[in-house]
Amino acid sequence: MNNCFFKKVNIEGVSHLFVCKGRSRIVNAGKVEDAFLFKRQLYASLYKVDNHILKVCYGQSIPKDIFRKYALRSQAERESKSAFILSELGLVTPKTYFSAFSLFPKMRKGVESIHEMDFLAGYDDLNPNFVHRPDCLGIIRCFGRDLAVILNAMLCPKDFGLGNVMYHPGEDKLAWIDSDLKKFKNKETLSRTVMGKLGHRFLNYLDNCQADMFWRSFCENSILYAEKNELLSYGKIDYSKNQPGRVSEDKITDNSDHHS
Ligand SMILES: Nc1ncnc2c1ncn2[C@@H]1O[C@H](COP(=O)(O)OP(=O)(O)O)[C@@H](O)[C@H]1O
Numbered sequence: 623m624n625n626c627f628f629k630k631v632n633i634e635g636v637s638h639l640f641v642c643k644g645r646s647r648i649v650n651a652g653k654v655e656d657a658f659l660f661k662r663q664l665y666a667s668l669y670k671v672d673n674h675i676l677k678v679c680y681g682q683s684i685p686k687d688i689f690r691k692y693a694l695r696s697q698a699e700r701e702s703k704s705a706f707i708l709s710e711l712g713l714v715t716p717k718t719y720f721s722a723f724s725l726f727p728k729m730r731k732g733v734e735s736i737h738e739m740d741f742l743a744g745y746d747d748l749n750p751n752f753v754h755r756p757d758c759l760g761i762i763r764c765f766g767r768d769l770a771v772i773l774n775a776m777l778c779p780k781d782f783g784l785g786n787v788m789y790h791p792g793e794d795k796l797a798w799i800d801s802d803l804k805k806f807k808n809k810e811t812l813s814r815t816v817m818g819k820l821g822h823r824f825l826n827y828l829d830n831c832q833a834d835m836f837w838r839s840f841c842e843n844s845i846l847y848a849e850k851n852e853l854l855s856y857g858k859i860d861y862s863k864n865q866p867g868r869v870s871e872d873k874i875t876d877n878s879d880h881h882s
């Protein structure tokens with residue numbers, strides 16, 4: 623709790639008392655204007671000022687001892703730490719400057735914590751339709767490489783899925799956002815967890831040729847899995863339903879985007 627300070631911040635007309643760490647441009651003024659609203663999600667609102675995003679996370683379960691629990695484990699703190707770890711691994715992820723947790727989350731519209739990060743200029747949301755893009759093989763190659771890098775560190779994002787990956791058209795680059803990393807000690811548990819998500823949140827959208835590209839890139843970069851079957855054996859994937867250039871309607875909505 624070193625270098626923490628208290629600050630009152632008014633978010634959309636409601637005053638919150640936060641325990642803060644770091645330097646924020648947006649909350650400096652003590653007021654987050656409605657006009658800055660960039661995206662409103664189920665569990666978060668994002669505000670954008672110039673090249674900065676302030677993410678306001680809503681609590682889904684409020685602990686009894688807020689000070690003890692949130693100092694290290696607020697949603698904002700977990701996302702900031704995870705982003706730092708991913709950037710250390712060489713992946714693209716927004717740099718976080720500031721995080722804070724609310725001292726009275728229950729009484730203040732459920733605002734649990736906030737953090738401020740870089741706006742990823744030039745990056746677009748990735749949704750299942752990306753398989754129709756002319757540059758989709760580049761995206762898939764990048765996805766395979768980035769996932770291998772994450773798994774090499776025995777980590778897996780809890781909310782892994784297309785909804786938390788952005789891409790840079792033309793640059794063959796992916797950015798990983800909204801990361802809440804879980805550390806694994808055991809390869810088998812990691813494999814099970816990854817396959818539980820990878821199948822229906824990514825692999826099921828791919829046809830055979832695209833899946834080959836994914837596995838080639840994944841295995842080339844993986845130090846944990848030399849063969850695709852080593853990981854694939856932990857989950858069932860049926861590519862035969864996925865014809866090239868066709869994504870069925872029930873796959874268009876990627877439901878990965880909720881916090882655990
Ligand atoms: N740093 C960022 N730069 C640009 N867009 C962002 C950034 N962070 C989030 N977004 C946009 O906001 C959306 C929701 O952000 P996310 O952190 O995933 O919220 P949630 O926790 O509600 O899933 C993303 O899908 C993306 O479009």
Ligand SMILES: [Mg+2]
Nearest residue numbers: 785786800879
């Ligand atoms: Mg998300």
